[in-house]
Every structure is written in C-alpha cells, then in structure tokens.
Amino acid sequence: MDNHPHHPDISSDMWQQIDRVIAAHRDAPGALIAVLRECQNVVGYLPIELMDYISEGLNIPRSDVFGVASFYALFSMTPRGRHMVKICMGTACYVKRIKEVLNRIRNNYDLEEGGTTEDRRFSLEAVRCLGACGLAPVMVVDADTHGDVSSDKVIDILERYE
Amino acid sequence: MAKIAAADLERIRDAKAQEASFQDRIYCMICGGTGCHATGSIGVKEALEKEIVEKQLSEKVKIVETGCNGFCAMGPILVVQPEGIFYQKLSVEDIPELVESHLIGRKPVERLLYKDPVSKKRIEKQDDIPFFAHQKPIALRNKGLIDPEQIDDYIAKDGYFGAAKALFELTPQQIVEEVKTSGMRGRGGAGFPTGLKWQFCQASPGEIKYVLCNADEGDPGAFMDRSILEADPHAVMEGMIIAARAIDAHQGYIYARTEYPLAIRRLGIAIEQAKEYGLLGTDILGSGFDFDIEIYQGAGAFVCGEETALMRSIEGKRGMPRPRPPFPAHKGLWEKPSVLNNVETLANIGQIIRKGGKWYAGMGTETSKGTKVFALSGDVNNIGLVEVPMGTSLRKLIFDIGGGIPKKKKFKAVQLGGPSGGCVPEEHLDTPVDYEAIAKVGAIMGSGGVIIMDEDTCMVDMARFFMDFIQDESCGKCTPCREGTRRLLQILEKISEGRGEPGDIETMEALSEVIKESALCGLGQTGPNPVLSTLRYFRDEYEAHIYEKRCPAKRCVALLEFRIDPDICTSCGACFRACPAEAIAWKKKEPARIDKEKCIKCLTCFEKCKFGAIF
CATH class of the missing domain: 3.40.30.10 (Glutaredoxin)
Structure with a gap:
C-alpha cells in the first residue's frame, strides 16, 4: 500500500525517489540541506506536504525544515515554469x-x-x-x-x- | 591506479617531464572554464578533434582541455604550445583553416590572433599580450597549462611535493612557522594572517579538529575561486592536507557555491583521483597521517561566506553568524576547533611549503606579501582574471593590464572589495594594492573583485544597487543590520526616484556609523561602506539628485524627461531603430521625437545615442 501523502505534482515514482533520498541521509548529521536539494531536484520545488514528509523522515521539527528551506535562495516553495x-x-x-x-x-x-x-x-x-x-x-x-x-x-x- | 609512496611522486613527475614542458609534440590547450564553455569551447574542441583525426595528425598533436585561462572576455580561447600562440573568439568554422595553416603549415592564422586595443596590432604570443605580460602567477600558476582532471599533470608541475615535505620533513610547528614567515594573509577578504590562524588552532586542545575551505565565493564581480577550482583543484586540496597536518585534523570540508557546477564536478574528480593515489585517506604517502576531504554544497546565501555562518550551514542549519569569541580556532564546526581558509589562500600553501616562506615574502609590500588575484570586470577592455604582486598600482591594473576603458569613455571609479567594499575615484588610482593602503582610501581589498565604472555610471544608483544586495542578504539575526540596511536602502530609493529631501545625506551618515559600530558580523559592519565611500567622493551627485532632481549620469529613470533635444540630435536614427516600443518618430534629416504615451522607459535609446541628445 502507498502510504505517501497525496499531492498533484508528486507522482508515486517521485515518492519512491524521495524515500531513497531520505533513507540515504537519515543518520548523517547536518544532512537537511542536502536532502532538501535532492528532493527539490526530483519534484522541481518544495511543496509544504513534501517538507512535512521530510521532517518526519529525518526526525527534525517541521519548523526547522521550513526555517532552512526559507533561508536559502536555492529553495522554492512554488512551482516553476518549463x-x-x-x-x-x-x-x-x-x-x-x-x-x-x-x-x-x-x-x-x-x-x-x-x-x-x-x-x-x-x-x-x-x-x-x-x-x-x-x-x-x-x-x-x-x-x-x-x-x-x-x-x-x-x-x-x-x-x-x- | 594504486596507492603511491613519497618517492613515486618524483617518478611520476620525471616520466611526465617532456610532456609537461610540451617538448614531444604540438599541444592545443583549449580553455574549458565556465566562460569559454558558455561561448562554445566544447564545440570548438570537438571540431578540432575531428579535424585532427581527418588530417591524420593524432600522433603529432595533442588536445588538452584546461581550466579557465583567465582572459574570459576573449573566449573560446586556444593556446598552441610550445610556442604559446594565443587564439581568441574561435568558432567551429575557423578550425579547418587553423589546422591547415598552423598545425600543418606552422604559420599562425593572423586574423584569429589577439588585437591590441591601443596599437591595433595583432600579437602572436600569449606572453607578449599586455594582459598576461604584467602578471605573476602563483595561485594561478597552472591555469591553461594542465588538464585539471588528470592528477599526474598536477604532479608533473611539482604538485603534492609541498604536502610530502610537510608530512615527512617538517613538524607541525615548523609548518606554521613557514606560513608565518611567508606573511600570507587570508585572501577571502579580511586579511587575517594565515599562520597565526593555524597557530591558534594548533594550540587549541581537542581530539577532533577540522580543516575547512571557503569556496562560497559570493562577492559579485569576484570569480577567482571558481577559476582556481576549475583550473587547478589539486592545489587547493594540497593546501588543505598541509593545514590538516599543521593542526592535526583528519577531516576537511570544502564549502562550495552551488552556482559553480563545473568547479564542483572537477573537485569531485580530483578528490577521487587523490584517494586512488592515497594522497587522501589513511596513511597518506606512507606517512601514517590520515586526512579526508568532502565537498559540501551551499544553497545560495551570501552570509554563509562568513566563517561562523558557514559552519552552521555545514551543520545543516540556517546559515546565521554567531558572536565571537569563542573563535572557530576553539569552537568551530560541531563545536570542535576548526581552521577555515579561502580557496586562493590554500592554493598558495603548497608552494610556500615547497619553496619556503622567505621566497613568498620576497614579493609584495611591507605588510602585504606575495601576489593577489583580481577579477577585472565592468567597463574595461580586458575582462578577466589577473594575478599581480602586491604593491602594483590600481592604475597599472586597470590601464596597462586591463587595457583601459572601452568606447573612448572616461574612467569614473573603481569598486573594490565586493558589496561591502568601496569606490575609488581617479585621484587615488596610484594607490598600490596593499591591505592598508586600500583601506586608507576608503575601500577594502576584499576577495579581489575589481569593477571598473565609466562616466555613464550613476554613483547613487550604484550605492542603491549594493544596498539592495546587502539588505537582501542580511540574515536578519541582528537588528542594526536587518533594519539599518533596509532603512538605508529606502532613503537611497527615495533619492533616486526624485523624492530626496534635505537632511537625507546626514541621516544616512549617522545611520551608517551606528550600523558599523553595532552589527554582529562582517556583513553588517561593512554594509554601509558603499554609501559612505560614494558620499566621500561623489557627494555632488547625491546633491544633484536631491536638490536639483537631476541624475548627471542619466541613469535614474524617475529623473529623466525622455525628451530629445532637437539641437543636439543629428537625425542618425539609431534610437528609432533600437526602440522596442516603437515610441520614437524619426525621418531622415529631421530630429527624432519620443512619444511619451508609448515609451516604456527602458533606456535603450539613451544607450544607443552617441551624442547625448536624450534627456
């Protein structure tokens, strides 16, 4: 069963890639920026549902994930053009x-x-x-x-x- | 590849000696830096490869893709060795002629050579071009001469011999002494003595320590770190190994800007190759010393160039600075003693250890030793990277090496030290590049960005531009920087929009002093510099904006009338042809007119008018 949250811009294939990213970094200290970067590469941007998912996966408070994502210019929380x-x-x-x-x-x-x-x-x-x-x-x-x-x-x- | 011992370095170097000095055949060194890639060097390289196979020259000619050559505005660049013939702005169509004439007939292709903007003469050899002739490359010594993706090429140029000396012949104390003797000061901007920094960290107790390389080159107009990483990544890594040995660290991080994909890729290759040779990892060269390097990519925050912010960022947090002390030498990354050095600083270290600190200290001025890399850009003929001995005058840098100002315009100011630096006007052009001398005229050495501005630049607009940058990049942690820079920006915007009032200048001056005194980190403490230095030298321009509602350089849109003076207009039609909004009416022999209804105020016509007829 697929227990990923539903999001129109994230396909089930993307969710699987996201799971791999999170698993690869779960125990590494300081990996949040790398995880956000790789997940953004998969989806194109960082929808709020995705950030929540990362927060749970890495066991980092949601506020910290949002804090980092909003601090760095690289991260976008809105969809981008072609x-x-x-x-x-x-x-x-x-x-x-x-x-x-x-x-x-x-x-x-x-x-x-x-x-x-x-x-x-x-x-x-x-x-x-x-x-x-x-x-x-x-x-x-x-x-x-x-x-x-x-x-x-x-x-x-x-x-x-x- | 297998792990090598110290003696193998010599073996590799000697085996490559002929090749490294271009003795055994013709070498086509094609620039593979970011600039040349963008202008099409990859296509040129492929065309050259194809042509060489077709003409059956593969035995006689070798093509090497090098890192950034430095003369970025002339790309794609090809240098044919051993003679050092310099070709510029090549296209795929030029290749058959070049191969036929030069590589077969040994006759350089005249029309593709560099043309001196002053004498209008073609110059064959790279070393004779003024841009290169006045340089003294040390940090950039291998640019254009090696393939950055081949570790043997680096070793052939005495690479890793400094690291071997540090590992086998010197004690950590001796390494620090050597660096102190060299007089090396941090090339990232602040100019803190590198040897002293290492000494503090060496003395700091702790089992775990870190060596960090700051490759978060954020200053707009500075691209030397990118270039060094693209052209000679091993030089930076060698510097890190030596630093690690000096402070007894076993892990290093390179914090690189995510905007530099090519530099990151080449670094990755270099790290892999060094690991295979055992120059990184455990028991380096059989010395018993362990050290490893990881690349950490930034995520686009200027403040992360500040040391404590950079460390927070590697820890995966918001990159905000913290008050010092404790200094990173005591509590740095993950609260462990850490040394952080800039890319250019580290690129010099290998040679300082190999040749001795005295050799390096033999160049430069009393307080600023060695050489410095500068990135020339803006309104200057020869845009690119140059490395000169400390003490060289700004005038020489801009006019002899940089070739002066294009389009016969007049020089107005040079901006040094990035957004938190300052502008230096004509009257101080004889200032030597030296940390103290530059500070005296109100700028900073900074990371080495040199942006030249001609008479068409509005200094109020420039100050506004820098303040926009600084307030946007302010991390928001301390109030003076967060609120103060925003307020400065508001006043500057007001002035450039024609709403300036008496008292604005004085308010900005007072506010600037407060910010400088009270901000937490270097970003805020130097943040008001663009305002203060433009006020110091160009106060009259501010006054013209405020009191006469006039922008002398004709750059501030709100203060322009978008009117063509019929007495000055020569009816050439250049504005008419360029206008994207079809807002200009023009007939032959009649002055042009701007229809203000249609005008979108894009300033295209101002740029095109050679006669200054538009107001």
Whole structure:
C-alpha cells in the first residue's frame, strides 16, 4: 500500500525517489540541506506536504525544515515554469546594464522577478553573481549561459525556448 | 591506479617531464572554464578533434582541455604550445583553416590572433599580450597549462611535493612557522594572517579538529575561486592536507557555491583521483597521517561566506553568524576547533611549503606579501582574471593590464572589495594594492573583485544597487543590520526616484556609523561602506539628485524627461531603430521625437545615442 501523502505534482515514482533520498541521509548529521536539494531536484520545488514528509523522515521539527528551506535562495516553495530564466545581478552585469535587460523581459512577458508566466513557459529569477563576469551581462536559461545579452537582443534569445 | 609512496611522486613527475614542458609534440590547450564553455569551447574542441583525426595528425598533436585561462572576455580561447600562440573568439568554422595553416603549415592564422586595443596590432604570443605580460602567477600558476582532471599533470608541475615535505620533513610547528614567515594573509577578504590562524588552532586542545575551505565565493564581480577550482583543484586540496597536518585534523570540508557546477564536478574528480593515489585517506604517502576531504554544497546565501555562518550551514542549519569569541580556532564546526581558509589562500600553501616562506615574502609590500588575484570586470577592455604582486598600482591594473576603458569613455571609479567594499575615484588610482593602503582610501581589498565604472555610471544608483544586495542578504539575526540596511536602502530609493529631501545625506551618515559600530558580523559592519565611500567622493551627485532632481549620469529613470533635444540630435536614427516600443518618430534629416504615451522607459535609446541628445 502507498502510504505517501497525496499531492498533484508528486507522482508515486517521485515518492519512491524521495524515500531513497531520505533513507540515504537519515543518520548523517547536518544532512537537511542536502536532502532538501535532492528532493527539490526530483519534484522541481518544495511543496509544504513534501517538507512535512521530510521532517518526519529525518526526525527534525517541521519548523526547522521550513526555517532552512526559507533561508536559502536555492529553495522554492512554488512551482516553476518549463524554462528557468536567471538574470545575473552581479555588479559587473549591473554596470553593463542588466537592469534594462530585466525590464525588457518583465515588460514583454508580463513577468515579475520570482514569478512564472501563466502558461508556465518561463520562470524569472534575478540571481546573485554567476561568476561569469567576463561575459557580462549574463542570462542563464535552463543550462545555457548567454553572454553579452542586451535589451534589444534578449527577447529574440528567449523566443527560441518554447 | 594504486596507492603511491613519497618517492613515486618524483617518478611520476620525471616520466611526465617532456610532456609537461610540451617538448614531444604540438599541444592545443583549449580553455574549458565556465566562460569559454558558455561561448562554445566544447564545440570548438570537438571540431578540432575531428579535424585532427581527418588530417591524420593524432600522433603529432595533442588536445588538452584546461581550466579557465583567465582572459574570459576573449573566449573560446586556444593556446598552441610550445610556442604559446594565443587564439581568441574561435568558432567551429575557423578550425579547418587553423589546422591547415598552423598545425600543418606552422604559420599562425593572423586574423584569429589577439588585437591590441591601443596599437591595433595583432600579437602572436600569449606572453607578449599586455594582459598576461604584467602578471605573476602563483595561485594561478597552472591555469591553461594542465588538464585539471588528470592528477599526474598536477604532479608533473611539482604538485603534492609541498604536502610530502610537510608530512615527512617538517613538524607541525615548523609548518606554521613557514606560513608565518611567508606573511600570507587570508585572501577571502579580511586579511587575517594565515599562520597565526593555524597557530591558534594548533594550540587549541581537542581530539577532533577540522580543516575547512571557503569556496562560497559570493562577492559579485569576484570569480577567482571558481577559476582556481576549475583550473587547478589539486592545489587547493594540497593546501588543505598541509593545514590538516599543521593542526592535526583528519577531516576537511570544502564549502562550495552551488552556482559553480563545473568547479564542483572537477573537485569531485580530483578528490577521487587523490584517494586512488592515497594522497587522501589513511596513511597518506606512507606517512601514517590520515586526512579526508568532502565537498559540501551551499544553497545560495551570501552570509554563509562568513566563517561562523558557514559552519552552521555545514551543520545543516540556517546559515546565521554567531558572536565571537569563542573563535572557530576553539569552537568551530560541531563545536570542535576548526581552521577555515579561502580557496586562493590554500592554493598558495603548497608552494610556500615547497619553496619556503622567505621566497613568498620576497614579493609584495611591507605588510602585504606575495601576489593577489583580481577579477577585472565592468567597463574595461580586458575582462578577466589577473594575478599581480602586491604593491602594483590600481592604475597599472586597470590601464596597462586591463587595457583601459572601452568606447573612448572616461574612467569614473573603481569598486573594490565586493558589496561591502568601496569606490575609488581617479585621484587615488596610484594607490598600490596593499591591505592598508586600500583601506586608507576608503575601500577594502576584499576577495579581489575589481569593477571598473565609466562616466555613464550613476554613483547613487550604484550605492542603491549594493544596498539592495546587502539588505537582501542580511540574515536578519541582528537588528542594526536587518533594519539599518533596509532603512538605508529606502532613503537611497527615495533619492533616486526624485523624492530626496534635505537632511537625507546626514541621516544616512549617522545611520551608517551606528550600523558599523553595532552589527554582529562582517556583513553588517561593512554594509554601509558603499554609501559612505560614494558620499566621500561623489557627494555632488547625491546633491544633484536631491536638490536639483537631476541624475548627471542619466541613469535614474524617475529623473529623466525622455525628451530629445532637437539641437543636439543629428537625425542618425539609431534610437528609432533600437526602440522596442516603437515610441520614437524619426525621418531622415529631421530630429527624432519620443512619444511619451508609448515609451516604456527602458533606456535603450539613451544607450544607443552617441551624442547625448536624450534627456
């Protein structure tokens, strides 16, 4: 019998992967961040039901799990779009006018930082320095790094992602 | 691979000697750093491999994917050894010509060489390019010269000989003395003497101790740690082994930023290879000393670069700092004595032990010894990583090595030390890079980010940008930082939106002093620096914003009119073509006009106008 909580975004296959993650870290001290990371990789984000499940699995208070998940920028508690658009807000990119690039994206897709388009096509995030300052201004879409993006080029680049 | 003994290091090095000095064939060293990967170096490498097989050159030519070369803006980069011919911005289409002309015909392809932005001449050899010629690589000595995924390549460059010396020839006390003699100070930002840090931890009683490596490179505009980890991961690990021997620790952690996947992957490979050789694990090189390293991935919190916060994070908790004392040398990770060093610091240690502290102390200034890696970025021609002796002037760094400011713009300021650093204007450009000298002009050495800003940068906007960063990254534990930085940000936003009032500057100054005095950790204590240093040198810009409701650099949207001056407009049409909102009306020979109804205030036209006709 499947005794996992019900959640529309978590399939039974995902639950099994989550169980493996928890089992692998159960007795290791300080494993909470690693567990949250791996579970987020499975599901795409951290729904509250999943955090509760992790709390029980690791025998850590729910408040601690939520405290850690809300502290670190890596963790998201809301669903994300098909394509993750990360805009580098490092100083080098800022000096090279990333703000204008960000404004173009906002205007064009009616999208706020941290938000997702209604059709779940894009999620937009303004992130900390990606360490690719040589390519500033930088935008990362999924796993692709785009360097030297300007406000007049950025929409063309994004339109390639369906 | 089997476990090796100390004598085997020499055997491996000697067997690789010819290869390491590129004597036995032609070597194509293709840059595989994050920057070059993004500009397509993997495709270039594959094309090169294919072409070499097709032209039956496999015996004569070897392709090596190296770590970051440092000259990131020029990627993809290929250096052909042994001559050291430097090719830049390569594409897959360039490869057949390059192979035919250079690798077969021995004639470098002129059009793919570096072009000096000043003399407009092509330069063949990497060492002759000013960007490289003024450098003195120590922490970065192996960049572009080895395959970071091959431990033998590192050993061939005298790698792990420092660790062997520390294990067999020196006592822990002697190791500490050697590091103290070198004058090495922490390269992560604070500049605390490394030898002293080790001494405190050595003296601290305890069965279990830890060596930690801080690879949570958070300062925007700093990417030297990423580069070192990608290009030479073993150098960092060797430094950790030596530190472990000095304080008698048997477990180490590398706390790495999750935003650096390539660095983490290469570190993982390096750790595996070191384990197979017995350079990590039990009985290292037959010395009887045990030490192991684990990678711990951060989860995106700037404050975790602070030592006590980093340790809390490894423990799986919210990464919040705690008051010191007790210092980590007494109570660190899991309450055990711990030493935490930055990536760049550790990358120097192997050589300091091998060549002696005196050798290292022979470079630099009175109080700042050795070399420092800087990441040049922003409005500068040669963007990338450079390593120079301490004492080099900022002017040399920006104009000789960095090649000056692009597009004939004027230099305005250089921002040093990350978000909690400061801006240095033109008049102080002859300041040498030295911990004390930089502090005197109101900035900090920090981790080595050097962001150059041209005349189009608004300093109020920059201060607002940094304060936005700091208040967002403030962990919220202590009130001065949590509330104080937020209040500073509110005032800065007010000023840049044209609602500044008399008294704002004075309020910010008073508030900044309070935050500096009372915040718990380094983040808060240095948090107001961006405000204070811009006020120190660019007070007139603040005043223009507050009293005249004017942004001299034309960057603060709320203070702009979005109006084209018909007397200055040359009717070139550049703004018209660039406008994404079709808000600009323009005909040949007539000045352009902006339709304010349609304008989305994106500033694209300001960027495109070469004549400054838009207000």
